[in-house]
Amino acid sequence: MRDSRPDPAGEKDHGTHTLKVWKGSVVGVYGDDVFVELGARMQGVISLRKFELVPRLGDTFEFTLRGREDGLWALERREQPTLATWEAMEPGALVHARATHALPEGLECKIGDLHAFMPKSHTGLPRETKPGVLLGKTLTCEVLEVDRERQRVIVSRKLVQQRERDDDRARDVGNLYVGQAIEGRVSRLEDYGAFIAFGRGLEGMVHISNLAYERVEHPSAVLKVGELVRAKVLALKAGGKRIALGLKQLQPSPWERLSERLTLNRVVEGTVKRVLPFGVFIAVLPGIEGLVHNSQAELRGERDLSNQLQPGARVSVRVVSIDEPGERLALSMLHVDGRPLGTYEAEAHAAFEALRLSARPASSGSSLARALHSALSKHRPDAARS
Numbered sequence: 001m002r003d004s005r006p007d008p009a010g011e012k013d014h015g016t017h018t019l020k021v022w023k024g025s026v027v028g029v030y031g032d033d034v035f036v037e038l039g040a041r042m043q044g045v046i047s048l049r050k051f052e053l054v055p056r057l058g059d060t061f062e063f064t065l066r067g068r069e070d071g072l073w074a075l076e077r078r079e080q081p082t083l084a085t086w087e088a089m090e091p092g093a094l095v096h097a098r099a100t101h102a103l104p105e106g107l108e109c110k111i112g113d114l115h116a117f118m119p120k121s122h123t124g125l126p127r128e129t130k131p132g133v134l135l136g137k138t139l140t141c142e143v144l145e146v147d148r149e150r151q152r153v154i155v156s157r158k159l160v161q162q163r164e165r166d167d168d169r170a171r172d173v174g175n176l177y178v179g180q181a182i183e184g185r186v187s188r189l190e191d192y193g194a195f196i197a198f199g200r201g202l203e204g205m206v207h208i209s210n211l212a213y214e215r216v217e218h219p220s221a222v223l224k225v226g227e228l229v230r231a232k233v234l235a236l237k238a239g240g241k242r243i244a245l246g247l248k249q250l251q252p253s254p255w256e257r258l259s260e261r262l263t264l265n266r267v268v269e270g271t272v273k274r275v276l277p278f279g280v281f282i283a284v285l286p287g288i289e290g291l292v293h294n295s296q297a298e299l300r301g302e303r304d305l306s307n308q309l310q311p312g313a314r315v316s317v318r319v320v321s322i323d324e325p326g327e328r329l330a331l332s333m334l335h336v337d338g339r340p341l342g343t344y345e346a347e348a349h350a351a352f353e354a355l356r357l358s359a360r361p362a363s364s365g366s367s368l369a370r371a372l373h374s375a376l377s378k379h380r381p382d383a384a385r386s
Contacts, residue, residue: 020064021078022062022065023063024062024063025058026055026057026059029054029057032047033046033047036061036075042073044065045073045074046076050077061078062077062078063077063078064076090143091144092143095116095143096138097155098111098137098138099131099139106120107134107135117153117154118139118154118155118157122156122157122158122159123157124158141156142160142163144156165200168201169200169201172199172202173202176236177236178236181231182196182198182231182233182245183229183231184196184199184228185197185226186224191208192208193207194206194208203243204231204233205245206247207246210248211223211247212247213254213286214286233245253287254285255287255327256324257324258285258329262322264321265319266318266319268316268319269316270315271312272309272311272312272313273289273311275305275309275310279292279297289329290328290331291328292331296330297332297333298333298340318331318332318333318335319331
């Protein structure tokens with residue numbers, strides 16, 4: 001015969017985690033069983049061992065329901081730890097859950113005597129790994145959802161793992177400081193720079209301008225994915241979520257003491273690197289580029305230098321100003337008096353400087369002039385006929 005008595009918790013069997021509290025009166029004690037009247041046509045049974053003293057008929061206690069046993073409700077004392085644990089459940093709490101059964105959609109778990117469920121997407125396992133590998137293990141999890149009416153707890157291992165990674169990252173970021181040198185591997189290359197993975201899950205970016213002192217067209221020209229590199233921490237932004245790194249900052253700067261190698265108004269030879277509407281950039285030394293503004297060149301009726309110079313062309317330029325801290329060099333293609341520099345003037349200046357330094361003090365001016373004329377004739381065939 002079908003049992004027509006009401007199901008007070010809304011389901012036939014909830015296990016050992018039913019939350020709702022029921023008041024009941026003791027109606028009998030037989031051996032280890034204590035029989036309790038919960039209400040009209042509702043009786044339950046509980047072990048005598050759950051009481052500190054043998055209850056008397058009519059004594060009233062508070063109980064929770066554990067399910068049906070032989071037509072009676074199996075009861076638990078409200079004061080028992082199982083209920084206390086259940087009542088303490090709230091989203092965000094950390095619990096220890098033991099994986100007991102594997103299902104296609106996740107894992108059934110036990111938190112003490114309580115039942116819980118862990119969705120597959122929250123196991124923290126790679127997508128292709130089956131949840132069954134966690135069976136029998138006790139896992140630290142975060143409570144996602146507590147449904148007190150339906151007696152359901154959903155937990156997540158993935159959130160705890162993410163929190164641990166975030167904590168590790170926060171500790172590592174907290175130990176970083178601007179100017180620190182780190183070692184890592186190139187994780188990926190983009191048009192605008194390179195990403196370096198280092199520490200425990202940290203990643204920083206080297207902007208393309210900080211890869212080398214020479215101009216780099218693309219990071220792949222100087223780096224490859226997987227390469228081990230050393231970099232300097234340049235900035236920590238957004239609470240350490242954005243880490244700016246530099247490679248060239250760990251190399252000797254070609255701008256240091258540049259004024260000892262280049263003097264003002266000295267004429268030197270350089271190579272055109274970039275032609276822009278406002279001027280051209282000329283490389284005069286490894287890692288050193290200077291700007292010749294349109295106003296510092298003979299435009300020959302043109303609006304700019306784009307029709308006169310192309311990348312790769314060799315030209316003579318005069319040093320106008322040197323800004324070592326700002327890494328800026330101003331150049332000119334004109335003499336101080338405004339006359340345009342000749343194509344070979346830089347070579348002539350270099351040859352004269354070399355002869356001047358190598359000439360002995362007893363050498364006469366005419367001897368130096370003849371040596372200079374001979375040197376120039378190697379670069380300018382018309383000089384020998386002048």
